[in-house]
Amino acid sequence: MAPGESVEVRGTDRHLGLHLTTWARRQGHRVVGLTVTKGGASGARWQASERAGVPGPTVWEKAPRRWGLAARGALVEAGGPDLSVADLDSKAAVWSDLAPRLYAQAAAAQWDPATAIDWSISPALPDEVEAAVVQVMTYLIENEQAALMVPARFLGRIHPHYREVAQLLAVQTADEARHIEVFTRRALLVSGQLGVSGAGGRASLQSLLDETDFSIASFLLSVLGEGTFLHLLSFLERYAPDVVTAQVCHLALQDEARHVAFGLGHLEEQLRVEPALRPRLRMAMERRHDALASTSGLNDEVFDALVVLAARGWTPDAIGVGHDAVQRLQVDMDEGRRRRLTRLGFSPQEAAELSALHTRNFM
Amino acid sequence: MTANADSTRTAGSDVLLMGAVAYDPKVVTIWDGFRRWLIGHDLAVDYVLYSNYERQVEDLVAGRIHAAWNSPLAWVRARRLAAAHGATVSALVMRDTDQDLSSVVVVRADSPAHSAGDLTGCVVATGAIDSPQATLLPIDALRSAGLRVGEDLTIRRFDIGVGLHGDHIGGERAAARALMAGLVDGACMIDANHLAFTTEGILNPGATRIICQTEPFDHCNMTVIDSAPAALAARFGELLLAMDYSDPEVRPLLDLEGLTAWRPGRVSGYRALEQAVDNAGFYDAEGRICAAGYRP
Ligand SMILES: [Fe+2]
Ligand SMILES: [Fe+2]
Numbered sequence: 001m002a003p004g005e006s007v008e009v010r011g012t013d014r015h016l017g018l019h020l021t022t023w024a025r026r027q028g029h030r031v032v033g034l035t036v037t038k039g040g041a042s043g044a045r046w047q048a049s050e051r052a053g054v055p056g057p058t059v060w061e062k063a064p065r066r067w068g069l070a071a072r073g074a075l076v077e078a079g080g081p082d083l084s085v086a087d088l089d090s091k092a093a094v095w096s097d098l099a100p101r102l103y104a105q106a107a108a109a110q111w112d113p114a115t116a117i118d119w120s121i122s123p124a125l126p127d128e129v130e131a132a133v134v135q136v137m138t139y140l141i142e143n144e145q146a147a148l149m150v151p152a153r154f155l156g157r158i159h160p161h162y163r164e165v166a167q168l169l170a171v172q173t174a175d176e177a178r179h180i181e182v183f184t185r186r187a188l189l190v191s192g193q194l195g196v197s198g199a200g201g202r203a204s205l206q207s208l209l210d211e212t213d214f215s216i217a218s219f220l221l222s223v224l225g226e227g228t229f230l231h232l233l234s235f236l237e238r239y240a241p242d243v244v245t246a247q248v249c250h251l252a253l254q255d256e257a258r259h260v261a262f263g264l265g266h267l268e269e270q271l272r273v274e275p276a277l278r279p280r281l282r283m284a285m286e287r288r289h290d291a292l293a294s295t296s297g298l299n300d301e302v303f304d305a306l307v308v309l310a311a312r313g314w315t316p317d318a319i320g321v322g323h324d325a326v327q328r329l330q331v332d333m334d335e336g337r338r339r340r341l342t343r344l345g346f347s348p349q350e351a352a353e354l355s356a357l358h359t360r361n362f363m
Numbered sequence: 364m365t366a367n368a369d370s371t372r373t374a375g376s377d378v379l380l381m382g383a384v385a386y387d388p389k390v391v392t393i394w395d396g397f398r399r400w401l402i403g404h405d406l407a408v409d410y411v412l413y414s415n416y417e418r419q420v421e422d423l424v425a426g427r428i429h430a431a432w433n434s435p436l437a438w439v440r441a442r443r444l445a446a447a448h449g450a451t452v453s454a455l456v457m458r459d460t461d462q463d464l465s466s467v468v469v470v471r472a473d474s475p476a477h478s479a480g481d482l483t484g485c486v487v488a489t490g491a492i493d494s495p496q497a498t499l500l501p502i503d504a505l506r507s508a509g510l511r512v513g514e515d516l517t518i519r520r521f522d523i524g525v526g527l528h529g530d531h532i533g534g535e536r537a538a539a540r541a542l543m544a545g546l547v548d549g550a551c552m553i554d555a556n557h558l559a560f561t562t563e564g565i566l567n568p569g570a571t572r573i574i575c576q577t578e579p580f581d582h583c584n585m586t587v588i589d590s591a592p593a594a595l596a597a598r599f600g601e602l603l604l605a606m607d608y609s610d611p612e613v614r615p616l617l618d619l620e621g622l623t624a625w626r627p628g629r630v631s632g633y634r635a636l637e638q639a640v641d642n643a644g645f646y647d648a649e650g651r652i653c654a655a656g657y658r659p
Contacts, residue, residue: 014572
């Protein structure tokens with residue numbers, strides 16, 4: 001109806017006339033008897049309104065703060081408070097065309113720690129091997145904790161226009177929550193004790209938490225840290241001395257592959273429109289390397305535990321084999337990092353240099 | 364600023380000073396917002412808040428403020444008080460939602476009463492002593508129907524927010540609750556609150572019946588005293604009338620104040636209240652407070 005047009009209202013409630021008059025007055029309509037003539041206010045409210053983009057996953061280069069929390073594609077009334085917290089409000093800064101698909105995959109791939117792992121098979125390992133598993137799990141838990149906190153801190157800063165990215169990061173933090181749970185459960189399964197937490201490892205993780213730039217944080221955490229962890233988790237799955245250890249590493253590995261895929265996809269797209277980001281990524285790696293230069297990185301207990309697991313025995317030969325396997329793991333990690341750095345447009349030479357600067361703590 | 368302890372000091376002429384009664388915390392939001400908008404449109408304006416309408420009216424007539432956002436009862440008193448002091452007040456603007464309101468006296472649907480006359484011997488709940496819409500006007504309507512208030516029927520007043528001239532909804536809500544609880548036979552309220560209480564579930568749909576409805580009356584207005592700086596007052600009125608509901612800056616304030624447009628003020632809608640005030644002996648012809656037990 002256009003302003004000025006009338007409608008006659010019929011009804012049986014004995015208060016219809018009273019309530020109709022009252023309601024219409026408040027809306028700026030005129031009433032005579034039971035005939036309401038539309039006023040201009042209801043239309044005026046929407047005069048300066050605009051659509052917050054389109055409903056589908058086609059996003060704008062920049063999301064205005066004035067859209068607030070409105071759903072993408074909703075008609076937004078002008079006025080009201082600007083969104084005060086979402087400073088990650090440009091496509092280049094957060095988006096990846098992979099996000100909607102990765103989110104759907106992530107939501108479909110959620111597993112229940114209680115049932116996805118066969119906790120009833122109690123590992124009966126030699127004490128030294130069990131201790132090695134416990135030490136590796138202790139190390140993994142603190143790394144997972146960092147991997148949970150980093151995306152969680154950016155989640156609330158993402159403009160709702162790029163909701164699939166926020167949704168994906170929300171599931172990613174849920175993934176990390178489950179990783180923390182299953183690694184903790186495996187650690188405590190036999191001995192009820194945890195291993196050691198080295199100062200060098202914690203220094204490395206603290207430097208991840210200190211990063212406030214979303215792109216640099218995803219670069220350091222997802223591309224380099226979680227990318228390196230893909231090799232570590234697949235190594236652990238392969239050399240796991242018991243079924244539960246193999247299962248928890250396997251499940252975490254699947255999730256991590258998604259985390260790496262998003263970080264890589266997002267940065268690839270951002271670098272296409274913003275090549276000046278590349279030297280900043282390089283500088284961030286150099287800065288982190290310098291900051292961690294005086295720390296020990298991966299502690300000996302974790303390194304030894306990895307050797308013990310890969311050795312599968314106590315003969316000098318077996319220990320030699322284990323040591324070689326861990327050396328190979330580090331070579332694989334380095335190759336993986338160089339491959340991902342190359343995908344981000346670094347030259348092979350640069351990729352090799354940068355990969356060598358990566359934290360000795362792996363994450 | 365020059366210090367001036369003289370309590371009879373009047374408002375200067377460089378800034379339009381208006382008063383508003385702080386019946387709710389939102390009043391600060393509303394007038395702060397309007398003030399900012401008006402200053403943005405080059406009107407020097409400021410406001411002061413009062414705890415009750417009586418002092419606001421007295422200050423208006425004394426020239427301590429130039430304009431007052433007045434309840435209908437405050438208008439009646441301002442008009443009388445001003446006239447008694449050889450001054451005049453005028454209604455500059457009012458809200459679109461201030462025009463042609465009505466109040467009702469309702470009974471429970473199963474009440475034996477079917478007309479106002481049937482309320483003889485009954486107890487009727489009203490709002491606060493100074494509520495035009497929930498006390499003075501509906502009681503006067505019952506009086507016009509031939510009932511002698513206090514003799515033929517008993518009034519049970521719910522004195523909540525006395526001094527706010529019924530702006531506080533509490534008295535009417537308590538009256539409606541008393542009706543549904545069977546504590547009284549009838550209850551007085553403004554039309555909008557009958558709808559509001561129905562929506563809130565205090566009055567179930569179909570649970571009440573209107574036994575008496577007042578003639579249409581007008582509610583608040585922006586009252587201006589004739590000693591106010593004329594150009595500022597005229598500009599004030601023009602700017603308020605120019606506020607557009609499509610302007611996202613003022614729309615939230617208009618929503619909060621409950622209007623979609625300002626209208627030029629009119630005083631034709633206060634006749635019934637003038638009459639009710641006389642019949643109840645609330646104010647005298649010179650605007651003195653006469654109502655027994657009224658302590659704003
Ligand atoms: Fe993880
Ligand atoms: Fe992860």
